[in-house]
Amino acid sequence: MPCPFASYKLLAMKLIITEKNQAAQRIASILSKGTAKREGGPRSSLYVFSDDSDEVKCIGLRGHIMKVDFPDEYKRWEEIEPGALVEAELVKQPAQESLVSTLKKCAKAASVIIIATDYDREGELIGLDVKRLCQEVNSNARYFRARFSALTPDEIRGAFENLKELDENLAMAGEARQDIDLIWGASLTRFLSLATSRLGQRFLSAGRVQSPTLALVVEREKEIQNVVPETYWQLSAVLEHDGATFSAVAIPKEFKDYEEAKRAFESIEDYAFVKSVEKRERQIKPPAPFNTTSFLTAASNLKVSPARAMNVAEDLYSRGYISYPRVDNTVYPESLSFRSLLESIRDSDVVGVFADELLKLRFFKPTRGRKESTDHPPIHPTSKAKKEDLSSLQWKIYELVARRFLATLSKEARARSTKVVLKSGAVEFVARGDLTIEEGFLRVYPYGRKKDEELPDISEGDVLKVVDKKIEEKKTQPPPRYSEGKLIEKMEELGLGTKSTRHTMIQNLLERGYIFGSPIRPSEMGTSVSAALRKHANPINTPEMTSNLEREMDRIVEGEISLDDVVGESRKSLSEIFSLMEERKEEIAQTIREGVRGDTVLGICPACGGELRIRVARSSKKRFVGCSSYPQCNVTFPLPQKGMIQPMGETCDACGSPIVRVITKGKRPWEICLDPECTKKKASVGTRKKKK
DNA sequence: GCAAGGTC
Known part of the structure; x- marks a missing residue:
């Protein structure tokens, strides 16, 4: 009823x-x-x-409510052929x-x-x-x-x-991504780890996003090593006008031929004649609103790693200081009220005064970035902050976010650049000056601001005194290594990862010992794993795996193809990879083991100049550092038993032993020299005690 | 103990 x-x-x-x-x-x-x-x-x-x-x-x-995994019988790595994961069914469980x-x-x-x-x-x-x-x-x-x-x-x-x-098709596209990521990532991770007997915490991972990211770092290192530096010569002069001096560089900037450079150098006279003075004014536009990537890059420039910056930003967000930090968008939505935001931060320490000034404006003309999407507003402060209520790192991040927001509402800066062309003997010189004439947004956002380079007031036809001249041998520079910020930018450019995951990917590569240092370098292990993947599982080593997947997902959304078709095709290509890889398993293991061994070299023995390597004591199974010239040289140093040890390529200026970095999961990495008796170490321990 | 993607 x-x-x-x-x-x-x-x-x-x-x-x-x-x-x-x-x-x-x-x-x-x-x-x-x-x-x-x-x-x-x-x-x-x-x-x-x-x-x-x-x-x-x-x-x-709290995000995904279900997770995808293999059935329980696939849980034990040692008992399952990694190739079996390629065709294994997947199960969904509550997360x-x-x-x-x-x-x-x-x-x-x-x-x-x-x-x-x-x-x-x-x-x-x-x-x-x-x-x-x-x-x-x-x-x-x-x-x-x-x-x-x-x-x-x-x-x-x-x-x-x-x-x-x-939209179930759209959801299925997401499901395809989940499945493919798990199937490829887990099977290849297990294959690498089992082949090299690196199980437990030392496993070797691979994945659609992490492997191409690692490859970027490895490729850059290769480029750097392959650069054959070219020698060139550069001429410069120091000139004087009314008691003020400045320097100028000869044209061409690079003399390839020494004899030619020398002839030019010798022709330089005691005086230089000003051929032309060109002055130009230019605008410097305030920066675009912050999205996750530009925020992390800016934080990285302040020496805060993306992972830490993101942690702090999430904390500030949950406490109401800043808006949601995971965004792609760089254009403020119409609905954002700048006036009320400015009012709510006008009592902040340090940045409040700038908000006060902006409040005098009748209307606001914020900058816009190139990426416009509708996910969230760009990152901005949402309430005032006092220095004493925050840790110094939290304040640094809050201040960065607040200053950026204020900068996007501020006036452009103006700079005047001056280009002076001079001639002395057979050589033409150029001197450049750059002077900020209107500070505009630079006052509130001084990060990365270039120092003014002022030239004295010179006019065409002036004759200046040459007070010094130089001929210098220089070498062409290899491309720079990635900073964490630059790597995140590159990932975004290539479509690798998302705003919420890029920083975690880098963190992962660091924690697993694939990459290290700042700027980033690949470890020997990272290099050899990347080489093995490139040779035997190339699809997962390239950004194209992601772009191809995106295309397939679009087809699922359009209803042209089913989830099962896409995952099935993906399984098929992975299975081909596996059959070849299994044949070459020993060769792959060998390459990677050599890489891993390469990473045990920590530096040069301060006593005999031999190689200091990580070794494991036969009786106690504890690790320590020993010299390769043993038994002729019996230098040994103790090591912390936990965490990853990475060479820093530097030696301690007090004891001469190599400096290493110790990375323990969940802790901040720390650096020490190997010698526990080092006087410097004792001194620093002493001062630390005093502070307490 | 695997991935990458959410979120805390």
């Missing part, structure tokens, strides 16, 4: 599901006009309110049991379920996972999809007044 109250509105319950707590809170607040209440303690992400007499529950997930049960409990009572995850492919996938879970407990509910591109009242109301259907 139908319940007589079935159509009574109070019995209807709407369930809204978002991808993160922040979105749930905002949506509940907007739709309820501020009346929504949090249910289940301060750390819960369930919000309840009523709307047109319906009860509404809004629940915030967070407690969230799944809360979700199901709410779904049971709901008549309408609205999926309001992020408006992107992964958001659609999370949505499909949610729908499947809810359908297990409630087959009668109606499902909708709310799509919004910002957590603003207009966008949110618009999305909920105009509900759509879940």
Whole structure:
């Protein structure tokens, strides 16, 4: 018998599901006009309110709610041929049991379920996972999809007044990515690790994003080593005018032939004649708003690694100081009120005064970046901050974000550049000056500002005294190694990883001992793993694997091809790779082992000039450093037993022993010289004690 | 103990 109250509105319950707590809170607040209440303690992400007499529950997930994995019987690495993973079935499991049960409990009572995850492919996938879970407990509910591109009242109301259907094809495209990443990554990781007997924590990994990223670093190192430096000569002179001196460089900048350079050099007279003076004014535009990549690059320039910068930014975000830090967008949305943002940071330490100044403007003309998307607004401060409330690193990041935001609303700077061409003997010289004449945004955003290079006031026809002249031998420079910031930029350019994962990828490569140092260099192990992948599993070593996958995913979205087709094809090509790789297993293992051995060389023995290597004591199995000239030389040093040891290529100026870096998971890397008796070390320990 | 992608 139908319940007589079935159509009574109070019995209807709407369930809204978002991808993160922040979105749930905002949506509940907007739709309820501020009346929504949090249910289940301060750390819960369930919000309840009523709307047109319906009860509404809004629940915030924490990213993906399901994870994909191999069935249990594939768990033990040693007992399964890695090649077997290529064809293995995949299973989906709840990623967070407690969230799944809360979700199901709410779904049971709901008549309408609205999926309001992020408006992107992964958001659609999370949505499909949610729908499947809810359908297990409630087959009668109606499902909708709310799509919004910002957590603003207009966008949110618009999305909920105009509900759509879940795009299952888009979700399947995400599922294809998940499957392919797991199949390729896990099978190749296990193959490399098993072939070289590196199991446990020392495993060797491979993946669609990490391997091409490692290859970038390895390739750059190869380029650097392959550069045959060309010698050239450069002439310069120091000139004087009214007591002020400046230097000028001869044209051409590079003399390839020494005799020619010498002849030119010898022709330089005691005086130089000013042939021309050219002055130009130019504008320096304020920078574009921060998205994740440009933020991480800027932080990297301040010597804060992307991984740390991201950690701090997430912390500042969760405490309300800055906006959501994972964004692609570099254009402020219309809905952002600059005036109220400026007002909310005007009491900040250091940067508040700049906000005050900007508030005097009648309207704002913010800069725009090239990337415009609708995910989130560019990173900006959301409330004032006091230095004393934050750690020094937190303050550094807050200040960077706040200054950048203020800079995007500030006036351009103006600079005057001067180019002076002079002649002395047979040689023409050029001197350049650059002077900021209007500071504009540079006052609030001085990062990376170039120093003024001032030239004295010179006019055409002047005759200046040559007070010094030089002929210098120089060498062409190899391309520079990547900084972490530059590597993130390069990854973005190549489409590798996402705003949320790029910094973690680099962190991974560092923690696994594939890369090290700043700027980044590959370890011998990283180089040999990359070489092995390039030779035997090349697709995973190139950015094209990602771009090809993107194309296939687009076809899934268009309904031209199915998830199974794409994953099936992918399995087929991986299986071909495996059959060849298994034949060459010993050869691959050999190459990588040589690389690993290469990394045990820590430097030069300060006593005999031999090689200091990491060794393992036969009896205690403990590692230590020993000299390659043993038993002639019996220099040994102890080593920390945990963590990765990497040579820094430097020696301690006090004891002459090599300096190494110790990397322990979860800790900050630290550097020490090998000699525990080193006087410098004792001194520094002493000062540290004093501080306490 | 594998990947990459979300988020805390």
